[in-house]
Amino acid sequence: MSKPVRVKLDVFEGPLDLLLYLIKEEELDIYDIPITRITEQYLEYLNLMEMLDLGVAGEFLVMAAELMHIKSSMLLPPDPETPPEELDPRGELVRRLLEYKTFKEAADRLRQMGERRSGIFGRFGVQPELEGGGLPAGRQDSPFAEVSIFDLIKALSRVLMDMPRQDIHEVLKDEFTVADKVHEIFHRLVKEPVIYFSSLFRAAKNKLEVITTFLALLELIRLKEVLIAQHNHFDEIEIRRNVVAPRELNTDGEAKNQ
Numbered sequence: 001m002s003k004p005v006r007v008k009l010d011v012f013e014g015p016l017d018l019l020l021y022l023i024k025e026e027e028l029d030i031y032d033i034p035i036t037r038i039t040e041q042y043l044e045y046l047n048l049m050e051m052l053d054l055g056v057a058g059e060f061l062v063m064a065a066e067l068m069h070i071k072s073s074m075l076l077p078p079d080p081e082t083p084p085e086e087l088d089p090r091g092e093l094v095r096r097l098l099e100y101k102t103f104k105e106a107a108d109r110l111r112q113m114g115e116r117r118s119g120i121f122g123r124f125g126v127q128p129e130l131e132g133g134g135l136p137a138g139r140q141d142s143p144f145a146e147v148s149i150f151d152l153i154k155a156l157s158r159v160l161m162d163m164p165r166q167d168i169h170e171v172l173k174d175e176f177t178v179a180d181k182v183h184e185i186f187h188r189l190v191k192e193p194v195i196y197f198s199s200l201f202r203a204a205k206n207k208l209e210v211i212t213t214f215l216a217l218l219e220l221i222r223l224k225e226v227l228i229a230q231h232n233h234f235d236e237i238e239i240r241r242n243v244v245a246p247r248e249l250n251t252d253g254e255a256k257n258q
Contacts, residue, residue, distance in 0.1 A: 013149055015063035016100045018045060021150045023097075030097060033090055035074060039067040048153050052211060066093070147228045147237055149218075152197075155237055156214050159201045163210065176209060181216030186225060189241040197237035 013021075022041050023030055046064055073089035188195060200217065204210045217239070220226045227240045 015042075015060050016097060017104075017148075018042060018060075018150060019063070019097060020101060020104075021148060025154075030101075031094060033094065035067065035071050035090060039064075039071050042067055044157075045150065045153060048157060052153075052156075052215060147230055151230075151237065152214075152217070152228070155197050156210070159198065159210055160207060163204075163207055176212055178212055178215045178219060181213045182219050185213075185216055185220060185239075186241075189226065189239070193240065195239040197239060200239075 019038065019042065022028075022038055022045075023033065026037070026041075028034065028038070043064060046060055049060070070089045070093060078087050185195070185200065200213050201210050204213065217226070221228060224242055227242050228237060229240070230237050
């Protein structure tokens with residue numbers, strides 16, 4: 001019997017990343033954040049992450065409490081003795097978001113410089129290629145846009161909303177595990193160069209199978225066995241096998257030689 005796999009991402013964006021993602025998605029003004037709207041959306045993402053058992057860190061819960069505190073503070077009449085620059089309860093959060101955004105953009109620029117540098121080879125260097133003559137992962141002239149964990153969770157939310165409601169309650173046998181789905185996705189990618197995110201769930205019988213499949217996809221991302229990308233912001237998310245440095249999976253759905 002296959003051993004169940006518990007998904008734990010090595011690199012997982014934090015609460016400030018989620019807030020910046022929501023601000024960008026909703027095209028909000030970072031200097032004038034609609035705190036009620038952003039709090040509701042933040043809590044929706046938090047509930048989804050907890051449902052998926054992604055090991056949500058305490059910092060996400062602390063940020064949720066902070067958002068609720070800011071929301072309640074904005075409902076109170078302002079203190080006449082408070083300095084004008086401190087009247088807005090969102091001020092400290094905005095300052096932290098702007099500071100974090102600056103460091104994040106600087107880190108992205110350094111990463112891009114490193115990737116461009118990795119494409120320069122000496123006289124005896126060999127340029128790595130993908131199957132079909134594609135470009136190495138991360139090259140800036142790639143036609144794909146980067147996809148974050150929050151993009152994947154948002155796409156999963158749409159899949160779950162489209163699932164038909166089941167009025168009849170029945171006891172379901174656990175017919176699949178994360179390890180089973182890891183192998184199913186991996187072997188499908190051996191035959192198909194590209195899998196669309198939504199197609200992973202078309203044959204799902206219930207929400208449990210949808211969630212198990214999603215966790216399997218996260219496990220393959222963690223193992224660097226797949227690449228996730230999309231051509232444009234609202235396009236279908238594409239899943240491709242990472243052929244630059246693939247690692248063989250063992251019979252339990254885990255990478256060998258970790």
